[in-house]
Each structure stands twice: as C-alpha cells, then as structure tokens.
Amino acid sequence: MKKRGSRRGKSKELLPSSIENLKTNLQEAMHNNPDFQMQEFETGSQRMLVFYISIIVKKQQLNNHILTPLLEGDKQWTSEKLSNALPLGNSVAQTKMEEIVDALIMGSVGIYIENETELLTYPIPDQQKRQVDKSDKESTVLGPQDSFTESLTTNINLVRWRVNTGDLVTEKMIIGERVPTEIRLMYLKSLANKEDVQTMRQRLQDLVVDRIEDATPLTYYIEDSSTSIFPQFYQTELPSRFSYSLTKGRVGVLVDKSPTGIMAPTSLFSFFESTEDVYMRWNVGSFIRILRFFALIISALLTPAYVAAITFHYEVIPTPLLTTLGSSRAAVPFPPVFEALLLELLIELLREAGARLPTKVGQTIGIVGGIVVGQAAVAAGLTSNILIIVVAISALASFTAPSYLIGSTIRVIRFPLILMSGILGLIGIMASICFLIIHLLKITSLGRPYLLPMYPFVGKDFSKTFYRLPYYFNFKRSYSYKPQDMIRFPKKKSRKMKDIDE
Amino acid sequence: MKRLILVSIFLLLSAGCAPAYPIERLGIINTIGVDSDNEDSQALNTTYVYFQFDPNAKNINEIISSKAKTLKGAREKANVKSNFQLVPGKLRVLMMGRPLAEKGVASILDTLVRDAKITDTMFLAVADQAAGDVLHEVFQRSTTNVGNHLYQLIDTNVDQEILIRTTLRDFMHKYYDIGSDPVLPLISVVEHMPSIERMALFRDETYAGDISIEEGFFIKLLSGRYQSGRIELSLPIEEFENIRQKDTDQREEESLFLSLSELRSHNSIKLVSKEELRFQSDIKVQARLLEISEQLELDKEEVVKKLEKAIEKDINRQINQLLDKFRELKVDPIGFGSIYNAKHPTTQEEWRNLLPEMKLDLNLNVNIIRQGIID
Numbered sequence: 001m002k003k004r005g006s007r008r009g010k011s012k013e014l015l016p017s018s019i020e021n022l023k024t025n026l027q028e029a030m031h032n033n034p035d036f037q038m039q040e041f042e043t044g045s046q047r048m049l050v051f052y053i054s055i056i057v058k059k060q061q062l063n064n065h066i067l068t069p070l071l072e073g074d075k076q077w078t079s080e081k082l083s084n085a086l087p088l089g090n091s092v093a094q095t096k097m098e099e100i101v102d103a104l105i106m107g108s109v110g111i112y113i114e115n116e117t118e119l120l121t122y123p124i125p126d127q128q129k130r131q132v133d134k135s136d137k138e139s140t141v142l143g144p145q146d147s148f149t150e151s152l153t154t155n156i157n158l159v160r161w162r163v164n165t166g167d168l169v170t171e172k173m174i175i176g177e178r179v180p181t182e183i184r185l186m187y188l189k190s191l192a193n194k195e196d197v198q199t200m201r202q203r204l205q206d207l208v209v210d211r212i213e214d215a216t217p218l219t220y221y222i223e224d225s226s227t228s229i230f231p232q233f234y235q236t237e238l239p240s241r242f243s244y245s246l247t248k249g250r251v252g253v254l255v256d257k258s259p260t261g262i263m264a265p266t267s268l269f270s271f272f273e274s275t276e277d278v279y280m281r282w283n284v285g286s287f288i289r290i291l292r293f294f295a296l297i298i299s300a301l302l303t304p305a306y307v308a309a310i311t312f313h314y315e316v317i318p319t320p321l322l323t324t325l326g327s328s329r330a331a332v333p334f335p336p337v338f339e340a341l342l343l344e345l346l347i348e349l350l351r352e353a354g355a356r357l358p359t360k361v362g363q364t365i366g367i368v369g370g371i372v373v374g375q376a377a378v379a380a381g382l383t384s385n386i387l388i389i390v391v392a393i394s395a396l397a398s399f400t401a402p403s404y405l406i407g408s409t410i411r412v413i414r415f416p417l418i419l420m421s422g423i424l425g426l427i428g429i430m431a432s433i434c435f436l437i438i439h440l441l442k443i444t445s446l447g448r449p450y451l452l453p454m455y456p457f458v459g460k461d462f463s464k465t466f467y468r469l470p471y472y473f474n475f476k477r478s479y480s481y482k483p484q485d486m487i488r489f490p491k492k493k494s495r496k497m498k499d500i501d502e
Numbered sequence: 503m504k505r506l507i508l509v510s511i512f513l514l515l516s517a518g519c520a521p522a523y524p525i526e527r528l529g530i531i532n533t534i535g536v537d538s539d540n541e542d543s544q545a546l547n548t549t550y551v552y553f554q555f556d557p558n559a560k561n562i563n564e565i566i567s568s569k570a571k572t573l574k575g576a577r578e579k580a581n582v583k584s585n586f587q588l589v590p591g592k593l594r595v596l597m598m599g600r601p602l603a604e605k606g607v608a609s610i611l612d613t614l615v616r617d618a619k620i621t622d623t624m625f626l627a628v629a630d631q632a633a634g635d636v637l638h639e640v641f642q643r644s645t646t647n648v649g650n651h652l653y654q655l656i657d658t659n660v661d662q663e664i665l666i667r668t669t670l671r672d673f674m675h676k677y678y679d680i681g682s683d684p685v686l687p688l689i690s691v692v693e694h695m696p697s698i699e700r701m702a703l704f705r706d707e708t709y710a711g712d713i714s715i716e717e718g719f720f721i722k723l724l725s726g727r728y729q730s731g732r733i734e735l736s737l738p739i740e741e742f743e744n745i746r747q748k749d750t751d752q753r754e755e756e757s758l759f760l761s762l763s764e765l766r767s768h769n770s771i772k773l774v775s776k777e778e779l780r781f782q783s784d785i786k787v788q789a790r791l792l793e794i795s796e797q798l799e800l801d802k803e804e805v806v807k808k809l810e811k812a813i814e815k816d817i818n819r820q821i822n823q824l825l826d827k828f829r830e831l832k833v834d835p836i837g838f839g840s841i842y843n844a845k846h847p848t849t850q851e852e853w854r855n856l857l858p859e860m861k862l863d864l865n866l867n868v869n870i871i872r873q874g875i876i877d
Contacts, residue, residue: 332526424520
C-alpha cells in the first residue's frame with residue numbers, strides 16, 4: 001500500500017471509548033469542520049453517537065433508513081444487531097480513525113454505540129451530478145446520443161448497460177496521494193489481450209501523483225511518449241464508442257469526476273474513425289472515412305503547398321490558375337509565408353474566441369471574424385483572396401476529425417510546416433513530412449506501434465481501418481491488436497440468407 | 503537539445519540556398535519567338551511574351567524583344583528592359599522564324615533541352631515570316647491573350663488528332679534518330695490572328711519544305727495510329743454514276759465529297775527487301791461515314807464495298823504523291839530510315855542518299871463501320 005499524506009501518522013487504540021472522548025477525537029480529526037455534525041441519542045440506557053458531514057450525505061436516507069429505525073421503540077442495540085437491523089446493506093465496521101475519516105469524507109454516516117469495540121459507517125453519499133446529456137464535443141448524426149457525465153457511477157452504469165455481460169471486468173484503483181480519485185480499468189476478460197491489460201494495470205498502479213485533474217491529464221502521465229504532439233490514447237465522451245472499443249478487445253479506463261473515457265491501445269488512424277461509420281452502410285461509411293483521411297492531408301499540407309508554390313515553384317501552378325493567383329498576389333505587400341501565417345493565426349484566433357465565449361456571442365464573433373475581417377483583409381490588400389479560400393478549406397478540414405485532440409494536433413503541426421515551406425519550399429515540406437513519419441514510426445500506444453496496420457503492415461486489417469466492407473467480411477476481429485478470440489461470428493453462416501421460414 | 507538548436511540554425515542558414523521566385527515579382531515567359539538577325543547573321547532576335555502581375559496594368563501579357571548571340575544572353579538583355587524577373591519555367595511555345603529555320607535550329611533547341619527549368623513537353627512551331635513579327639502583330643492588333651492562344655491553338659489541334667504532336671521532346675527524338683525527320687506546324691497570321699496553315703518539313707535541323715495539313719494526315723497514318731481522326735476526301739464521281747440516286751439531286755458535280763470521322767487506324771511497316779529498298783505497310787482503317795455529298799444507298803453492302811474500294815484507291819494515290827514529294831526533298835518524316843536502320847545499321851548521310859530509291863507497297867484496308875443513324 002502507498003502512504004497517503006501526513007494525515008495518518010499516529011494510530012493508537014481508539015475504541016472502546018466514551019462518547020465524549022470520541023467526540024473530541026473526531027472533532028480533532030475533522031479539523032473542526034463546520035459541516036461536521038454529531039448527534040447524541042439515548043435509547044433505553046444506551047448512549048449513541050451519529051455523526052456525518054451534513055452537506056455530502058443524503059438527508060432523507062439518513063432520516064428514513066437510519067435514524068427512524070434506530071430510535072423507534074427503545075431497543076437495546078449492539079453494533080452487530082445494528083448492522084443486521086438497518087435496511088442499508090453495506091455497513092462497514094471501523095476501528096481506526098483514519099479510515100473513519102476517509103469514510104466520512106466519502107459521504108458515510110458513522111454510528112457509535114457507547115463502549116462497543118467497533119463503530120459502523122453507512123455510505124449514503126449525496127453526489128451532485130448532471131443528467132446524462134447529449135454529447136456536444138463528439139456529436140454524431142446516427143446512433144446513440146448520450147454522453148458520459150462527471151459521475152463515475154453513472155458512467156459505469158452507461159457502459160455496463162451497453163456491455164451487459166459477465167465478461168466485463170471493472171478493476172477499481174485509487175490514484176492520487178493528496179486527493180484520491182477512483183479509477184476503473186475495464187476490459188472483457190475473455191477477449192482483451194492480456195498483455196495490454198497487464199501493461200495498463202501496471203502503469204496505473206505505478207503512478208504516484210498528488211492528484212489527477214481529469215482523465216485527459218491522466219493519459220499524459222501514463223502514455224508512451226509524453227514529448228510527442230500526437231495523442232496516444234483515444235479519449236471519448238461517448239459511451240457507445242467506449243463500449244464499441246471494449247468489444248473489440250481494447251482496454252478502457254474511466255476516471256471519477258471526469259466525463260472522458262480513455263481507450264488503449266490505439267493507432268493514429270483510429271482517431272479518424274467515428275462510430276458513425278459503423279452505423280452507416282458500409283459503402284457510405286467507407287466514403288466518409290476516406291474523406292476524413294483526405295481532410296487530414298488537406299488540412300496539414302494545403303497551406304504549406306500554397307506557400308511553397310507561390311514562393312519557389314511557380315512552374316507547378318497550372319497556367320489558368322497562375323494568372324488569377326498572380327494578380328491576386330500582386331497587390332499584397334507581404335511575402336507569402338507571412339501572409340499565410342497571418343491568416344492562419346486569424347483563423348486560430350477565431351476558433352479560440354469562439355470556443356471561449358458563450359454560444360450566442362460566439363456565433364456573432366464567427367460572423368464578424370470570418371466575413372467582415374476576411375472581406376476587409378482582401379479589400380485592404382493584406383491578403384489575396386485565394387489564400388483565404390485555402391486557409392478556410394484547411395481549417396474546415398481539420399475539424400472533420402472525430403477526435404478534437406487530433407484536430408488540434410494537426411492545426412498546430414501546420415505552423416512549422418508553413419514556416420518550412422516558406423524557408424525551403426517543397427524541399428522543406430518534404431523534410432518536415434519525413435520528420436513526422438519517422439516520429440510516428442517511433443511512437444507506440446500501450447507498447448503497440450502507432451501506425452498499425454500500415455506499419456507493421458497488416459493488410460487484413462485495412463478493411464477495419466481505412467475503409468469498410470460489407471458485414472459478412474468482418475467475421476474476424478482486428479489482427480493488429482491480437483485479441484484472445486479472433487472470430488466474431490462463423491463465416492459460413494453469415495452468407496446464408498433466410499428468405500422463407502420453412 | 504543542443505542538436506535541435508544546431509539543426510534549426512542549419513535550417514535557417516540553408517534558407518539562403520533555395521532561390522525564391524515569388525510570383526508577383528516574376529515575368530513568366532510563356533512564348534518565345536526566335537529569329538535570325540538580318541544584318542548580323544550570328545545574332546538572334548528574340549521576342550518574349552510573358553505574364554506580369556502588375557495590379558495597375560490592364561493586360562497581364564507583356565511583350566519584349568532583345569538581340570543577343572545566345573538565347574540565354576537574350577533573356578539577360580530582355581531582363582534589363584523589364585521591371586520583372588523573366589523566368590522560363592512555364593515556357594509553352596517556342597516559335598522560330600522561317601529564315602532561322604532554313605539555317606538550322608539545333609543549336610537553339612539544344613540549350614532548351616539542357617535547361618532543367620524548361621519543360622520538354624513545350625510545343626515548337628515555325629512561323630512563315632519572322633516569329634517576332636507574328637507575335638508583335640498578334641499582340642498589338644488582337645485582343646487575345648497571345649501566349650495562351652498559341653499554346654491552346656496547337657494543343658487542341660493535337661488533341662483532336664489534326665496535328666502531329668510536336669513537342670520539344672518529339673522534335674529532338676526525331677532529330678537524333680537516324681532515318682527520321684521532324685515535322686512542325688507552320689504558323690501564319692490571318693486577319694491578325696495566328697493560324698496553322700501548313701506543316702513544315704525538316705531535313706535534320708533545317709527547314710526543307712512544307713505540306714498542307716491534309717497531307718500531314720498521311721504522315722500520322724503511316725507512322726502512328728489514330729484513335730479518333732478525321733479526313734475529308736473527294737472521289738471521282740464517274741465510278742458511282744450508276745448507283746447514284748439522281749432523282750433527288752439535280753446538281754452536276756465532278757467529284758463525290760465525303761468526310762470520315764472517328765477514324766481509327768492501325769499500321770505496321772516492314773522492310774521487305776533490302777536490295778530493292780522496298781517497304782510494305784499494312785494499314786487498317788475503321789471509320790464512320792457522316793457526310794457525303796451524294797445520295798447513295800448506303801444500306802446496301804455492295805455500295806459500301808464499292809465506296810470503301812474507292813476511298814482506298816484515293817488514299818493510296820495521295821500517299822504516293824506525298825512520298826514523291828518526300829523523295830524529292832530527301833526528307834523522311836515517316837521514319838522509314840529508322841526501320842531500315844534497325845535491321846541494317848546505317849548513317850544519316852547514307853540514308854539520305856538511299857531515300858529517293860525507297861519504294862512502298864501499301865496494303866490499305868478501309869472499313870466503314872457506321873454511316874450514321876437514319877430513320
């Protein structure tokens with residue numbers, strides 16, 4: 001066990017004790033918390049103490065299920081009798097002050113009958129949580145709309161409800177030295193690759209940190225390469241996506257107080273997959289998925305290519321385009337790199353302002369920034385109108401990625417690319433791309449290559465990553481991540497059509 | 503970290519290595535006209551048509567002339583007259599004046615081939631007067647975009663298989679090949695607009711003579727293949743006198759005109775006899791008959807057969823006429839020499855002397871596959 005803070009230093013015999021003694025001890029241990037309440041009762045000849053932190057327990061439950069049975073009809077109580085009699089299941093017998101305090105903080109009610117050797121706590125926490133809501137970060141048109149909330153119990157509920165099989169394992173872990181947070185490691189026992197599960201478990205267990213802010217920062221602690229700009233664990237707020245990955249043999253992590261589920265291992269390409277592709281017909285889904293890959297290339301390379309062509313390689317521009325490009329560039333006083341960076345920066349400013357402002361103001365800002373500033377910039381001769389189109393298309397393309405994290409990664413990558421293209425032209429772009437590819441080849445996700453199934457080459461998995469095939473071809477799971485059970489359904493049966501019931 | 507800093511410093515320094523060509527400062531040459539100078543026979547008069555991106559200029563085309571001993575030198579001189587940097591990266595057409603072409607063009611084309619910035623797929627053409635005059639006249643008198651116009655004029659006609667493809671690469675290929683000579687379009691100015699009126703035949707690098715566009719058709723028929731060509735023929739009417747439907751047509755004509763389109767051809771030439779210098783060519787032609795000046799009963803098979811025979815005869819006659827012309831000029835645009843050379847290695851001079859004795863047996867097979875849709 002890990003040591004947790006300085007709070008739990010001394011440990012002397014606490015119980016049995018008198019009510020007065022316990023009261024002072026508790027008061028001291030709770031640092032005179034004004035919300036800490038202790039009520040003394042007398043039933044028959046017994047004195048008992050009921051204590052709790054008033055604002056994090058359910059008052060109604062306390063009254064109906066604890067106090068009422070406790071005080072009804074002058075019974076003689078012992079701790080044992082009490083734990084059998086009260087209609088709340090999970091009572092815990094406590095003897096140590098630290099554990100009592102932990103339980104109280106988690107929303108338990110403590111009951112102590114004078115001179116008993118142990119004390120009972122009943123968890124009746126009153127957690128404030130929002131309703132399960134529609135996802136707005138990863139919205140889909142088809143399929144389930146619900147999203148994770150900040151409450152771990154709700155989130156587990158949502159996943160368990162979807163993956164309602166006994167095979168689903170949820171391992172509980174507590175992370176955080178100063179502020180402990182509950183974490184659940186989830187996977188399908190008979191499917192998930194054991195190595196993956198073990199790696200994930202190990203990383204979580206070995207993590208020593210004072211506090212984790214959210215699921216996203218947690219991934220930064222445990223991912224393979226912290227210096228990389230690429231996210232190595234998939235993060236989603238869609239329970240449907242989370243359970244989909246679990247049933248594909250991946251490992252999932254849910255964090256209390258966070259509306260984000262973490263999934264691993266993952267590849268670069270899975271950031272461009274959406275659950276919607278699965279709900280679509282295979283051919284439509286393929287088209288949309290390939291479109292997203294094109295969008296990735298466009299958003300990373302279109303502006304740099306423009307800068308390179310305008311600055312260095314006028315030969316590659318087709319003649320009809322050359323004349324329009326040239327005349328729109330002629331009035332601009334800046335070099336093309338500077339012009340492109342200026343506009344890219346404008347778009348990033350707009351995006352950031354739109355994200356920070358309230359929705360209603362955000363829309364206005366979008367219109368003002370996009371239309372008014374864009375028009376004015378061209379009219380003032382600060383930028384060429386073709387560059388506006390180029391920058392707008394690449395910004396638009398970067399938003400097609402279903403994962404917000406990878407979208408922002410690409411937007412950031414664009415800036416060094418533009419600089420390189422402005423310095424060295426196409427050679428600069430090529431050098432940057434080579435650098436990126438080498439980097440991508442080097443990084444891993446939970447020990448598995450990041451560019452699977454492209455490198456190492458697993459051709460059989462292409463239909464799961466780059467495009468999709470009709471359902472009867474997908475009778476096997478992905479080879480790349482080596483699940484324990486490869487077969488999804490028998491191949492022969494899938495081709496049989498039952499037209500007429502005989 | 504140290505390495506990273508080193509790399510970035512290196513990158514920043516190497517930025518000076520790549521010469522920048524920001525398009526707003528460039529005069530992008532799209533057409534060059536080259537002529538020999540009248541007084542100084544060694545000098546070249548060069549005319550450049552280029553795009554310039556001046557926000558205040560009405561026309562993005564500009565024209566400039568200079569005189570120098572070499573093509574590169576001429577560009578340097580022209581640069582002095584222009585406030586834009588003249589660059590040849592998008593050069594599409596090189597037009598050579600006829601006087602220059604008569605002297606030989608290899609030395610000019612050679613520098614173009616060596617220059618990596620110049621595309622090998624640019625078109626070459628010969629002007630029937632001084633090339634500079636053609637460019638100047640068209641530039642001043644017509645509203646069209648000269649550079650683009652010339653390029654598109656040649657390009658569309660090549661695409662439609664009216665012209666033989668005459669890029670720099672094709673020219674140099676034929677020039678260096680033993681026993682084959684290049685052909686270029688011959689451009690004249692008709693009503694201030696450039697127009698391809700004839701085709702120029704070259705003997706090696708020098709202009710040897712010209713033929714009409716219609717005659718040019720047979721060069722490709724013999725040396726290449728048509729995907730969708732077209733030809734207009736006139737046949738003597740006497741042969742069709744008995745099958746001609748006179749009642750609908752009162753006109754009296756001497757010839758029967760017809761037009762074949764969507765013409766596909768396939769051709770193979772073999773050297774049959776070295777001693778006699780006899781070649782044999784098997785040409786298969788499939789075409790659609792869309793226009794004919796007389797009413798014939800085309801749904802009858804024997805009429806079509808007769809028509810096909812007459813077409814074969816006429817094409818045969820025209821090809822032989824053309825070959826006579828080639829023999830007389832001692833040019834070989836079809837490339838009989840390279841077929842000969844493949845079997846019996848020879849030299850350019852030897853072949854030139856052999857050329858007039860060359861004979862060709864033609865096996866022409868014309869097949870009219872459609873006559874259009876008639877209700």
